[in-house]
Amino acid sequence: MTRLEPGGGVKQEDSVQARLDRMELPFNAYGVDPYGVSKWHLRIIFEAMSFFYRQYFRVRCHGIEHVPARGRAMLVGNHSGGVAVDGAMIVTSCFLEMEPPRLAQGMAEKFINATPLASTWASRCGQFPGLPEHAVRLLEEDRLLMVFPEGARGTAKLYPQRYDLVDFGTGFMRLALKTRSPIIPFGFLGGGAAVPTVANLYGLGRIFGVPYVPVTPYLLPLPLPVPLEIHYGEPMVFEGTGNEDDVVIQGYVEQVKSRIASIIDQRRHERWEGR
């Protein structure tokens, strides 16, 4: 667990560099792993993300012990907020709160890989386009995969729907069955308040090559310094081959969805009670 000094800074032994050195990825002599994940890029990103995680969003993380320290696993949760604040904070929580630190690798939207600069930084930080081939390979190599089954529909939720869950895709469940990976459900709270989306401009998004451009009351989709919460639930293990009928898969997906919904509802209730 990362410890904070009175001034709020990260203790020396828990510096980003020290945590990176403890990360169990097969970096070569140039600090690059077989997927192009780069230690140098990770250091820059996690230095910045540590500030946002600790000081800006003051993220409260619960249940990190449910994420396995080693071996394959899928982090599956809800989208919260119009931009990728949720994904960034989940990845940072696995880096800052776990021992040894782990790199959660997301299945990013494909437009990111086609965008200059974002392409390089996303791939150097292990965030690859959401292709089944990538997911299978990463899980078979015992990596930690982060999946938002709501997809782009999830980030497009407006402020009033911030705690709702839209339809889940079923691909993640077939993947989990095929690779025999445990699913760690998580609930992410606060993203809707950090980026209070009042409208999504789909036409403008097409011009920029992104799914849409979120609009906030202050116009720009810049996140506000709102406290965020991450709640990891107990691992869920499903038996199967991944070739089951849609009805069976849909049933499993509903179980995961209801678990995530219950995590969010429970925490909303606790917050209402002032806990």
Added chain:
Amino acid sequence: MRVLILGMGGAVAQRVALALRDKGHTVFGIDTRPWEDAPSDIELHAVDLRKRAAEDVFRTRRPEAVVHMATVTSLRVQGEERHRINLGGTRVVFEHCRAYGVKHAVFVGRHTFYGAAPDSALYHTEDEPPKELASFPELADLVAADLYASTALWRYPELTTSVLRVCYTLGPSAQGTLATFLRGRRVPMVAGYDPLFQFMHEDDVAAAIALTVEKRVRGVFNIAGPQPLPLSVIIREAQRQPVPLPMMVLRQLLGRFGLPRLPPGALYHLQYPIVVDARAFKEATGFAYRSDEVQTIQSFLAAHPPPRARREELFDRLEALGVLK
């Protein structure tokens, strides 16, 4: 075993010839290019593969295995001529193999056939079709040659066919696409992109091809060695200067100001990675590379240090003339 190597004038083909000769095989080759210091026990027939004289080599020397490395990758040869060499040549090779009782044919292709695209998988397996046609039509003839060779797997069941898709080579000879790209002092990159490049030492490539001949493995196989590296890391470690340029600018500048000449389609390869999964070949042959990524870049750098800056050369000349002291 009698092994015929087509395109034996190339740096890797020569290494394959030496590796097979050292293992006790009788090696002979065909190429219109010379091999200056060829050993006396390796014959080189200086004939055109598509001509009658090449067929005579098949008929008189009766090879048991043929390694086809006579495809042209150089983008300076274009259009009809490249089609004739790559497609026509490959067709002739398989016809001769069938007519003269060759037991094993090895086609040496490239991993770039899988194509670079923003939505393609990072690691390609042999199950995927080579689809580098839409964005890079200059490679169409090579992709077609690869597919033609692959059809021999079912068209000629009596002939054991191995289709190899080999990643970039790097090493002291400085031949090949990547080495040519890195030869100058400045190396262009597309600003905002830094794709992974997969390469292996040319000796390891030669060893893999020689192993294919010896093990007589049938099928399509990716050949790769150490892990891939970002292009920026390769450029930096080869002591070259990366020049990141916006795509629009780069298109206009290629072939000028000391930058390499590349067709527009090749720029996709500077944006998106093409990396292959070579586990199937390793399982089939037990192949293990000897030079890792660090040693491979070092071997290239030792043989080809970066060219000196023009300003330094000018000062040296002025000093030699006594103008400067």
